[in-house]
Amino acid sequence: MDNFVYYAPTKFVFGRYTEKRIGELAKEFGGTRALVVYGGGSAVRSGAVGRAVRSLHAAGFDTFNLEGIQPNPADDRVREGIELVRMHDIDIIIAVGGGSVIDTAKAIALGALYDGDFWDFYCGKATPERALPVGVVLTIPAAGSEGSGNSVITLREVRNEDGEVVSGPVKLSLRTESVLRPKFAIMNPELTLTLPAWQTACGIVDMMAHIFERYFSNTPDCEVTDRVAEGLLKAIVCEGRRVMESPDDYQARANIMWAATLAHNGICGTGRREDWSSHFIEHEISAVYPDVAHGAGLAAVIPAWMEYVAAKNPGKVAQFAERVMDVVPAPGSVPVDIALEGIARLRSFFLNIGMPSDFAGLGVIDPDIPALVEALHMHKGESIGNYVPLTARDTKAIYMALM
Amino acid sequence: MDNFVYYAPTKFVFGRYTEKRIGELAKEFGGTRALVVYGGGSAVRSGAVGRAVRSLHAAGFDTFNLEGIQPNPADDRVREGIELVRMHDIDIIIAVGGGSVIDTAKAIALGALYDGDFWDFYCGKATPERALPVGVVLTIPAAGSEGSGNSVITLREVRNEDGEVVSGPVKLSLRTESVLRPKFAIMNPELTLTLPAWQTACGIVDMMAHIFERYFSNTPDCEVTDRVAEGLLKAIVCEGRRVMESPDDYQARANIMWAATLAHNGICGTGRREDWSSHFIEHEISAVYPDVAHGAGLAAVIPAWMEYVAAKNPGKVAQFAERVMDVVPAPGSVPVDIALEGIARLRSFFLNIGMPSDFAGLGVIDPDIPALVEALHMHKGESIGNYVPLTARDTKAIYMALM
Numbered sequence A, B: 001m002d003n004f005v006y007y008a009p010t011k012f013v014f015g016r017y018t019e020k021r022i023g024e025l026a027k028e029f030g031g032t033r034a035l036v037v038y039g040g041g042s043a044v045r046s047g048a049v050g051r052a053v054r055s056l057h058a059a060g061f062d063t064f065n066l067e068g069i070q071p072n073p074a075d076d077r078v079r080e081g082i083e084l085v086r087m088h089d090i091d092i093i094i095a096v097g098g099g100s101v102i103d104t105a106k107a108i109a110l111g112a113l114y115d116g117d118f119w120d121f122y123c124g125k126a127t128p129e130r131a132l133p134v135g136v137v138l139t140i141p142a143a144g145s146e147g148s149g150n151s152v153i154t155l156r157e158v159r160n161e162d163g164e165v166v167s168g169p170v171k172l173s174l175r176t177e178s179v180l181r182p183k184f185a186i187m188n189p190e191l192t193l194t195l196p197a198w199q200t201a202c203g204i205v206d207m208m209a210h211i212f213e214r215y216f217s218n219t220p221d222c223e224v225t226d227r228v229a230e231g232l233l234k235a236i237v238c239e240g241r242r243v244m245e246s247p248d249d250y251q252a253r254a255n256i257m258w259a260a261t262l263a264h265n266g267i268c269g270t271g272r273r274e275d276w277s278s279h280f281i282e283h284e285i286s287a288v289y290p291d292v293a294h295g296a297g298l299a300a301v302i303p304a305w306m307e308y309v310a311a312k313n314p315g316k317v318a319q320f321a322e323r324v325m326d327v328v329p330a331p332g333s334v335p336v337d338i339a340l341e342g343i344a345r346l347r348s349f350f351l352n353i354g355m356p357s358d359f360a361g362l363g364v365i366d367p368d369i370p371a372l373v374e375a376l377h378m379h380k381g382e383s384i385g386n387y388v389p390l391t392a393r394d395t396k397a398i399y400m401a402l403m
Helices: A018-027 A048-058 A075-088 A099-111 A197-215 A223-245 A250-264 A277-288 A294-312 A315-323 A335-352 A369-380 A392-400 B018-027 B048-058 B075-088 B099-111 B197-215 B223-245 B250-264 B277-288 B294-312 B315-323 B335-352 B369-380 B392-400
Strands: A004-006 A011-014 A033-038 A062-066 A092-097 A134-138 A150-155 A165-167 A170-175 A184-187 B004-006 B011-014 B033-038 B062-066 B092-097 B134-138 B150-155 B165-167 B170-175 B184-187
Touching: A011 A018, A011 A250, A018 A048, A018 A092, A018 A134, A018 A184, A033 A048, A033 A075, A033 A099, A048 A062, A048 A092, A062 A075, A075 A099, A075 A150, A092 A099, A099 A134, A099 A150, A170 A277, A170 A369, A184 A250, A197 A223, A197 A250, A197 A277, A197 A294, A223 A250, A223 A315, A223 A335, A223 B223, A223 B250, A250 B223, A277 A294, A277 A369, A277 A392, A294 A315, A294 A335, A294 A392, A315 A335, A369 A392, B011 B018, B011 B250, B018 B048, B018 B092, B018 B134, B018 B184, B033 B048, B033 B075, B033 B099, B048 B062, B048 B092, B062 B075, B075 B099, B075 B150, B092 B099, B099 B134, B099 B150, B170 B277, B170 B369, B184 B250, B197 B223, B197 B250, B197 B277, B197 B294, B223 B250, B223 B315, B223 B335, B277 B294, B277 B369, B277 B392, B294 B315, B294 B335, B294 B392, B315 B335, B369 B392
Parallel strands: A011 A184, A033 A062, A033 A092, A092 A134, A134 A184, B011 B184, B033 B062, B033 B092, B092 B134, B134 B184
Antiparallel strands: A004 B011, A011 B004, A150 A170, B150 B170
């Protein structure tokens, strides 16, 4: 175990009817003017946005709206939100939605208190120190952004100092210890009962990925963190199967929702070096092909990444296979055999919940792999990850495995 | 899963050398005057108290001391601390020690801002709403008080309104959502390397008990919370064996230390009704026989409680047996058989780490069981617990099983 700081001061209010409490919770942070950020579609139809706004009004808030946030959220809506905050002197930002909405709200909360361009934080030119308070009404369990200090935003066009476009979209992740953690998150599983199967499955993969990226680590002696991560993974596989079979099962939805938060609030990473290679590899795909859902992209990438690294460093993958996928080693089997059997079971689980396993399944017919590899290493450096460090030669092989 | 609120805003600073950061961390809460609470003995000899005080001085604090806090901490030292806080206009309380020291610091932090007697909070006459900030330098992993909103204090003598003593000692637990959670906890496993085997083992039992009391629940559909709890228990058994064999193994100490925090910060109880019967049954023993260490008392009580309830409601005990103690059900075996085999393995684990299994092992030669039963139900009501509700007849049988 390495030294670490763990600080997760989000208040989670979990269960039925809880979204009615948003006004009361927001009130604790003072202020009278709230910006409500949402996507539209299901968050509006389910009544979640309406109930949140009514609760805020009842608590004495004036509310302003930023609607229509799309998956793989982009910088233009963040800039629009920052303008709204400044124009209306907003005190608190309320995100009603899933990861894209919450990540946009976080970027606005940060950018609104900063004189320069908010993208400075994402590309590492500035360090986040303060942000407006963010509250969440969660409607999609997947990203874990309701409990994390992270935010992922796509910059549509990279420009040089003269304002000329020099590259296509770049999707970057910002990670803070606590500045970007929501102050509170209201989590009513009922709001997720009508999520389509596809979106539910994408969420299941995304939350598992958040654990994998912390679990596959060379830092030794992390038995406590390992066992928590493995326990969560087992619970997600079990409740994931259940929710796909019975989409209107409140209890399965509740378990999946809470698992998604714990998967990404940092508890599965305590004391060790993490490895976010699969996320990085996927981010390039969904940045260039924005119709690719992040979770679906991960469903294809993760088993391919695992197979590639298991050939070089099978230990932790074999542990995953035994402890999570219930692989019982055959007599005389070596770790790589155990690892591969675990990966096969994982891939089969992803397929069973309707997730793709390659570019074709993602709807990407003729991917430009050299361009993906080049963009990946331009954004993330010559070598990515550390469980097995990957250069362009390695990441090309992983992308090729998805053909 | 039931509705729940989970709010755990303690900042954990974990690892080597971290106690030097206490001044800097305390400074974040403003103020210039700190009361340092500790037990003496090992916390002083190890240099932990000295380093904390030097760090506080370097950060500009004046420090005042309350030393010599004993196990099973009592009300008299709390009152002394409250007087010190008022006399010296203290801004923050720093606990350097384990559960007894931290619980005393919490009681002082609460009582110092309250006009009446601090015991009002423990006996339910008053509701905690505010407290001075408490910071912790942890030296004993066991109680989990560094991350919990709880505090357990013993009132030496219960008096009536005329000031006459009407009963002997009573040990009561106060639980808050967040008022009593420490603001920060510094956790350097090096400070625990010299803990005696007995104290280490008592801590292992105590942290497991904190999980059991949340795990044995009739609330259905808590797969996520169950799997986290089971993972932690497996890690504690593994690292507990390791630390008893190699007391100076930093990594084993680190795992045990972090497990103790997660065992009691509430994560293992999310979404379900808990059952603190074993703690209640033990508290009566260590209140009347103060030489009984809490963890040792629990090592005797827990398997006896488990056997008693397994006969009436074996389901969850059998699940524990299979998932934590690796019991493989024999063909045709019924849940109670599986449960009993799991309990046998747990008892054997406790014995192997040097823990007692009965009153004699606890050094209580001629226990007054009727008095224990009477006191228990006087303090906790006619029926305690809910996994299997226990009346005086049941708790008498459990105490008798320790003869």
